[in-house]
Amino acid sequence: AWQQGLLMTKIVFIGHDETVREVDSATGMSVMEAAVKNMVPGIDADCGGACACATCMVYVPPEWADRLPPKDANEEALLQFCPRADERSRLACQIKVSGEIDGLRVATPVHQH
Numbered sequence: 001a002w003q004q005g006l007l008m009t010k011i012v013f014i015g016h017d018e019t020v021r022e023v024d025s026a027t028g029m030s031v032m033e034a035a036v037k038n039m040v041p042g043i044d045a046d047c048g049g050a051c052a053c054a055t056c057m058v059y060v061p062p063e064w065a066d067r068l069p070p071k072d073a074n075e076e077a078l079l080q081f082c083p084r085a086d087e088r089s090r091l092a093c094q095i096k097v098s099g100e101i102d103g104l105r106v107a108t109p110v111h112q113h
């Protein structure tokens, strides 16, 4: 079928209550968009992916941290103002879905505000 031609990447979202949600996402969208499209709770994405709100913050486990492209200055700055952020935090809208991150696991906070 035509779907076999699509490049799908699996992303696993772990909820604050340990609920595991596996999402198949098309290459080229962001991890935030994959979450919103699949109604993953805990991702608000108020700014729609403009790297301006930090309500798409997720926690990346250590085994994945080095496999993601590094934060740019904008993402770094925004995370500093996010009260729930820690050293594991990334903005999901700044992580592009690609085959390289197939199987990525990220944890979502209880809420974003």
Ligand code: FES
Binding pocket: 032, 044, 045, 046, 047, 048, 049, 050, 051, 052, 053, 054, 055, 056, 091, 092, 093, 094
């Ligand atoms: Fe606003 Fe990611 S959606 S910073």
